[in-house]
Amino acid sequence: MTVLSVPSPVARERTLLWLLAAVQFTHVVDFMMLMPLGPLLMQRLDLSATRFGALVSAYTLASAAMGVLGVFWLDRLERKRTLLMLYAGFITATLLCGAATGAVGLLVARTVAGACAGLMGAVVIAIVSDVVPAERRGQAIGTVMTAYALSAVAGVPLGLGLANLWGWRSPFVVLAAVAGLVWLLLLRFLPRVDGHLARAPGAGDASSPASVFTPRLALGWVLTFTVVFASFLLIPYLGAFMVGNLGLSLSELPWVYLAGGAATLLSSRWIGGLADRLGPARVLAGLLVFTMVPHLLFTHLPPSPLPVVALVFVVFMTLTSGRAIPTMALVASRVPPVLRGRYLAVNMAASDGASGLAAWMGGLLLTTASDGALIGFGPLGFFAVGISALALGLLWVFAGRAVPVSATPAS
Numbered sequence: 001m002t003v004l005s006v007p008s009p010v011a012r013e014r015t016l017l018w019l020l021a022a023v024q025f026t027h028v029v030d031f032m033m034l035m036p037l038g039p040l041l042m043q044r045l046d047l048s049a050t051r052f053g054a055l056v057s058a059y060t061l062a063s064a065a066m067g068v069l070g071v072f073w074l075d076r077l078e079r080k081r082t083l084l085m086l087y088a089g090f091i092t093a094t095l096l097c098g099a100a101t102g103a104v105g106l107l108v109a110r111t112v113a114g115a116c117a118g119l120m121g122a123v124v125i126a127i128v129s130d131v132v133p134a135e136r137r138g139q140a141i142g143t144v145m146t147a148y149a150l151s152a153v154a155g156v157p158l159g160l161g162l163a164n165l166w167g168w169r170s171p172f173v174v175l176a177a178v179a180g181l182v183w184l185l186l187l188r189f190l191p192r193v194d195g196h197l198a199r200a201p202g203a204g205d206a207s208s209p210a211s212v213f214t215p216r217l218a219l220g221w222v223l224t225f226t227v228v229f230a231s232f233l234l235i236p237y238l239g240a241f242m243v244g245n246l247g248l249s250l251s252e253l254p255w256v257y258l259a260g261g262a263a264t265l266l267s268s269r270w271i272g273g274l275a276d277r278l279g280p281a282r283v284l285a286g287l288l289v290f291t292m293v294p295h296l297l298f299t300h301l302p303p304s305p306l307p308v309v310a311l312v313f314v315v316f317m318t319l320t321s322g323r324a325i326p327t328m329a330l331v332a333s334r335v336p337p338v339l340r341g342r343y344l345a346v347n348m349a350a351s352d353g354a355s356g357l358a359a360w361m362g363g364l365l366l367t368t369a370s371d372g373a374l375i376g377f378g379p380l381g382f383f384a385v386g387i388s389a390l391a392l393g394l395l396w397v398f399a400g401r402a403v404p405v406s407a408t409p410a411s
Helices: 009-032 038-044 049-072 079-099 103-131 134-144 146-166 170-189 215-232 235-244 253-278 280-290 292-299 306-322 324-333 337-365 377-402
Strands: none
Touching: 009 079, 009 103, 009 134, 009 146, 009 170, 049 103, 049 337, 079 103, 079 170, 103 134, 103 324, 103 337, 134 146, 134 253, 134 324, 146 170, 146 253, 215 235, 215 324, 215 337, 215 377, 235 253, 235 306, 235 337, 235 377, 253 280, 253 306, 253 324, 280 292, 280 306, 280 324, 280 377, 292 306, 292 377, 306 324, 324 337, 324 377, 337 377
16 A cells, blocks of 8 residues: 655745745846846836936835835735735736836836835745744745845846847746746645734734834834845945956956855855844844944955955855844744734835935945046945944844843744
């Protein structure tokens, strides 16, 4: 008699996490690949730099706006249904990007894609937080967030290769096809996630949007904002700094980013596991302190050989990107499941708003010399360190007001 083996809960959990990581991968690639496609789009669609900048910012601004609006409805539906609905909207918008005949059509499609993507990210983290026990949640979030590193290592180069072969529309069409396959896998393998719909006795009225706007919970959004803000003061300008100040050539730059992406990919699960063992608050505190060193080292680095620049960049990106994992694990653990989706939607809006505002402010504080060198990058590094110190103080207050830092995170 043949005995059918039933996958263990941990095996099913692993499958679920990689499936959710695939969702994150598709929408992160969709966001990231537009920027290197800039020269081609500006030529084909006759775009000015300002109009192309609007295409880039439309994505994050729509994501932030929908994150705030998500507070009114995101926890009222079963999470699988919500994710499938948002993902279908994202796939449709990505296809429309490939079909756009002008700048206006592309702008509308990018806005819709960003609106869906921001809420998708919140639902994905809410599902992970609802399904995975607290003792494994940090590593689970680290697994899902490997999508960010993988998009830098594989997704963006593949998108650029497709554009060079078959034109700027082809990456959007191929990405929509890949996302469509992931949508079908979600439909087949993602279980119902509806535990948040069962209100606990004495929980009060958790359906009101005001229930997530409490001082204790809002402090988590401020913490997320400062962590992301400190990073994005520097990240958008690293490429220009390496070429203009450190002496790298444009042909060497992709190898540096490839090394940074690969290191981030390998370290994400390890940082998540560390957050499970030591607690996300402790790990985040350590990363906030340790990132101050590469932030100052990189922003004050003199012209150096490629191996030296690549090494410092790898340390910079590994520690800086790793801060998002314990941050997400911490804020998700401080809110009950009935509020988690809406809370994380606003948290994603805080993250998007911080990245956009920091990039804009960093640009205001920098000037470009006639030879392409960035002037003011050193002081910007000190500014980023100061914001990280502020985040460290907010972490101490937030973690201490919710539960003791040494306590096991709530489920």
